[in-house]
Amino acid sequence: xxxxxxxxxxxxxxxxxxxxxxxxTTLLSVLSLLFFGFLNPGKDxxxxxxxxxxxxxxIKEWVISSQTGSRIFSLVAVxxxxxxxxxxxxxxxxxxxxxxxTFGIFMAFITWVASGKFIPFTxxxxxxxxxxxxxxxxxxxGLICERSGVINIAIEGQLLASAxxxxxxxxxxxxxxxxxxxxxxxxxxxxxxxxxxxxxxxxDQVILGFVINVFVIGFTSFLYKKLLVPYQASWNxxxxxxxxxxxxxxxxxxxxxxxxxxxxxxxxxxxIVGVITFALFKTKWGLRTRAIGEHPxxxxxxxxxxxxxxxxxxxxxxxxxxxGGAYYTVGSVGAFGNEMTAGAxxxxxxxxxxxxxxxxxxxxxxxxxxxxxxxxxxLTIIGVGIPSEFMLMVPYIATIIAVTGLVGRVRAPAAxxxxxxxxGAN
Amino acid sequence: MRKALxxxxxxxKLPGLSFFMxxxxxxxxxxxxxxxxxxxxxxxxxxxxxALASVGNAYLALFQGSVFDVNLIKDGSFFQGFYxxxxxxxxxxxxxxxxxxxxxxxxxxxxxxxxxxxxxxxAIGASYVGFNFELPIGIHILAAALxxxxxxxxxxxxxxxxKARTGAHExxxxxxxxYIAAYFILWVLKTQAFLRPGRIDPIxxxxxxxxxxxxxAGPSFRLNFGxxxxxxxxxxxxxLLTKTTIGFKFRAVGAxxxxxxxxxxxxxxxxxxxxxxxxxxxxxxxxxxxxxxEYALNTDIAGSFGFDAITVALLGRxxxxxxxxxxxxxxxxxxxxxxxxxxxxxxxxIVQVTQALIVLFIAAPAFVRYIFxxxxxxxxxxxxxxxxxG
Numbered sequence: 001x002x003x004x005x006x007x008x009x010x011x012x013x014x015x016x017x018x019x020x021x022x023x024x025t026t027l028l029s030v031l032s033l034l035f036f037g038f039l040n041p042g043k044d045x046x047x048x049x050x051x052x053x054x055x056x057x058x059i060k061e062w063v064i065s066s067q068t069g070s071r072i073f074s075l076v077a078v079x080x081x082x083x084x085x086x087x088x089x090x091x092x093x094x095x096x097x098x099x100x101x102t103f104g105i106f107m108a109f110i111t112w113v114a115s116g117k118f119i120p121f122t123x124x125x126x127x128x129x130x131x132x133x134x135x136x137x138x139x140x141x142g143l144i145c146e147r148s149g150v151i152n153i154a155i156e157g158q159l160l161a162s163a164x165x166x167x168x169x170x171x172x173x174x175x176x177x178x179x180x181x182x183x184x185x186x187x188x189x190x191x192x193x194x195x196x197x198x199x200x201x202x203x204d205q206v207i208l209g210f211v212i213n214v215f216v217i218g219f220t221s222f223l224y225k226k227l228l229v230p231y232q233a234s235w236n237x238x239x240x241x242x243x244x245x246x247x248x249x250x251x252x253x254x255x256x257x258x259x260x261x262x263x264x265x266x267x268x269x270x271x272i273v274g275v276i277t278f279a280l281f282k283t284k285w286g287l288r289t290r291a292i293g294e295h296p297x298x299x300x301x302x303x304x305x306x307x308x309x310x311x312x313x314x315x316x317x318x319x320x321x322x323x324g325g326a327y328y329t330v331g332s333v334g335a336f337g338n339e340m341t342a343g344a345x346x347x348x349x350x351x352x353x354x355x356x357x358x359x360x361x362x363x364x365x366x367x368x369x370x371x372x373x374x375x376x377x378x379l380t381i382i383g384v385g386i387p388s389e390f391m392l393m394v395p396y397i398a399t400i401i402a403v404t405g406l407v408g409r410v411r412a413p414a415a416x417x418x419x420x421x422x423x424g425a426n
Numbered sequence: 427m428r429k430a431l432x433x434x435x436x437x438x439k440l441p442g443l444s445f446f447m448x449x450x451x452x453x454x455x456x457x458x459x460x461x462x463x464x465x466x467x468x469x470x471x472x473x474x475x476x477a478l479a480s481v482g483n484a485y486l487a488l489f490q491g492s493v494f495d496v497n498l499i500k501d502g503s504f505f506q507g508f509y510x511x512x513x514x515x516x517x518x519x520x521x522x523x524x525x526x527x528x529x530x531x532x533x534x535x536x537x538x539x540x541x542x543x544x545x546x547x548x549a550i551g552a553s554y555v556g557f558n559f560e561l562p563i564g565i566h567i568l569a570a571a572l573x574x575x576x577x578x579x580x581x582x583x584x585x586x587x588x589k590a591r592t593g594a595h596e597x598x599x600x601x602x603x604x605y606i607a608a609y610f611i612l613w614v615l616k617t618q619a620f621l622r623p624g625r626i627d628p629i630x631x632x633x634x635x636x637x638x639x640x641x642x643a644g645p646s647f648r649l650n651f652g653x654x655x656x657x658x659x660x661x662x663x664x665x666l667l668t669k670t671t672i673g674f675k676f677r678a679v680g681a682x683x684x685x686x687x688x689x690x691x692x693x694x695x696x697x698x699x700x701x702x703x704x705x706x707x708x709x710x711x712x713x714x715x716x717x718x719x720e721y722a723l724n725t726d727i728a729g730s731f732g733f734d735a736i737t738v739a740l741l742g743r744x745x746x747x748x749x750x751x752x753x754x755x756x757x758x759x760x761x762x763x764x765x766x767x768x769x770x771x772x773x774x775x776i777v778q779v780t781q782a783l784i785v786l787f788i789a790a791p792a793f794v795r796y797i798f799x800x801x802x803x804x805x806x807x808x809x810x811x812x813x814x815x816g
Contacts, residue, residue, distance in 0.1 A: 151813055204811055205813070207789055207809060207811055211789065214737060214785075215779060215782035217778065218778025218781075222779060225775065343605060389609040393605070400602050412815050
């Protein structure tokens with residue numbers, strides 16, 4: 001018996017990763033407490049502004065000494081880390097406590113960095129959601145493709161092409177609704193290109209996606225300079241959707257202004273995420289889609305036309321990304337700007353990977369990236385002494401930390417990126 | 427002889443047809459987007475002739491801007507007419523180096539999208555040593571270029587280490603590193619160390635005379651020694667891949683990392699060292715750009731050299747020699763595109779479309795066969811990257 005006990009416990013890879021997660025959050029919590037709370041505390045008071053209602057005049061201010069605030073939030077983080085450690089020992093889920101700890105560290109940092117400043121907290125969250133909207137649409141597009149076994153690096157191209165088309169259509173028709181309707185078709189045509197070359201002609205999908213992006217960036221820039229700049233008055237003055245307030249729900253303090261006082265594109269996003277989640281896990285289509293992404297040969301054996309379903313799914317993914325593209329023009333600023341998606345498609349891809357190819361995971365990852373991005377611009381606006389260039393790096397550094405540290409080795413759908421040929425190797 | 431000719435014909439069939447299709451589609455886009463052509467829409471004959479004229483003018487300007495321009499011959503100096511060709515080579519020089527960076531990564535099974543960021547760090551390093559020190563001629567160039575290469579090797583190495591240790595995909599990592607590098611150079615150019623005395627805009631001082639690469643064809647041409655550095659780098663990559671053990675390991679991991687691991691090759695070592703060498707190559711590109719033609723570091727120093735490098739490497743099928751030719755071709759397209767933009771008003775961005783189309787068709791031999799109803803066509807194995815699980 002004692003012999004057995006002496007054998008060193010072998011940890012599986014999953015356990016190692018969980019342990020790493022717990023250790024890192026604990027370390028960061030303690031560092032946050034030490035640094036923000038004691039060694040280098042903020043000297044002034046931090047003011048948080050909350051919009052309680054959708055009328056902006058009703059602002060509730062919450063003033064706290066920067067030092068005390070940082071200590072409180074850091075302590076919350078430390079406590080949550082301890083809870084995470086206990087949960088790890090019991091073998092329970094650690095997502096919630098580590099999530100709370102991360103939130104605590106973030107808040108401690110904000111309270112520390114904004115010492116003597118005003119943080120529009122509701123605006124911060126609202127802006128985060130808005131920045132996450134195209135990321136979420138993009139990652140849903142990637143999700144549908146990759147769950148069915150086609151790698152989609154062309155999300156950027158899908159977003160940019162549909163942003164362009166929706167902007168132009170809305171300008172020419174003077175109707176934002178037509179722009180929104182046209183956008184999915186633009187996304188789908190990029191998808192057709194992807195699907196044809198990836199599925200019919202078995203082109204390497206990562207290379208293909210990259211080339212499609214180059215093509216779309218070049219083509220939209222060309223048309224932008226040739227058409228949209230010289231004929232701006234008629235071609236690039238897209239009207240935007242006004243905010244649509246949902247009765248009653250929009251009156252809820254804090255949550256109301258963030259979630260229920262948005263443009264129609266944002267509501268579409270809520271619906272589409274829900275539909276995709278349901279369809280992927282509860283319907284025949286979803287089961288088949290996951291089957292062709294994991295084991296196409298088996299799916300073929302039971303009579304599923306693998307390549308036909310893949311083709312269809314890639315096109316559907318283009319439709320979804322298209323709405324995300326429309327968000328850039330008719331959903332927010334109206335006019336199309338050259339290369340206006342600015343790499344959002346790649347962040348969406350990172351969100352998909354960070355979210356481990358699950359709809360909810362991708363949504364939360366996208367929200368996190370949106371938050372990092374918006375925190376950056378908020379802190380730049382209030383001026384916190386960190387050079388703005390470094391603040392601008394934050395979302396990208398966050399992505400790197402996310403794909404390396406927090407998720408570790410994630411597993412993509414097994415047949416992702418492998419063209420299916422009957423009697424082939426897989 | 428006949429056999430050799432037919433073999434040669436087979437070999438250039440795919441690239442030839444790809445070019446043909448790409449330039450045809452580009453021509454259609456140029457014609458259809460030309461207001462003068464569209465105005466003649468009512469009469470088919472005029473429409474077609476003006477469309478052809480529009481495309482012809484654009485492609486003539488492309489040639490004049492990249493190879494030879496009669497209009498440039500002044501005072502009986504025939505040589506001056508080749509100024510566009512020298513511009514092609516100057517544009518191609520950094521492209522060769524960044525293209526080699528991407529190509530070498532492909533050989534190890536890595537898709538290096540990070541040449542842009544590596545280029546930026548190479549340019550920063552070379553610029554700093556170039557203007558900040560007074561060194562003897564020769565040594566100064568060497569020191570500046572080496573610093574650039576080392577900076578970029580570190581920047582590339584970070585990706586290698588992260589991938590080797592955590593398994594994160596290099597495509598995501600390099601894309602993010604590019605953004606970080608792009609913001610980093612904006613910041614660097616605002617720092618006291620890089621601010622040019624008497625200027626407030628973000629531009630560094632010019633590098634010292636001793637640090638500049640010698641000009642090859644007199645002061646009226648920008649053609650400089652950099653092209654030889656680029657060609658030497660191509661030779662180095664060829665030597666590394668075919669004549670050394672480490673190159674063999676790179677190719678083994680690139681061909682099948684599982685098998686290479688079983689054979690006792692350390693995959694993390696290969697990943698990290700590949701990314702460092704790739705970084706150094708792209709960084710050398712940045713150094714050559716600063717020391718050879720720009721002299722002063724500015725916010726737009728990297729242009730899109732790092733991104734075009736990917737299309738260059740794909741077109742060159744990740745072979746060193748192929749990459750050199752592909753870079754020369756795309757250098758010609760870029761240089762010619764600038765002339766086309768100023769002479770005929772066709773935006774330079776169309777060149778990007780052409781490049782993408784060429785690479786798309788080259789990567790899809792099955793598609794070219796399908797379009798031209800060719801039954802058999804020699805196509806060397808298509809380049810592949812590794813999916814997320816690879």
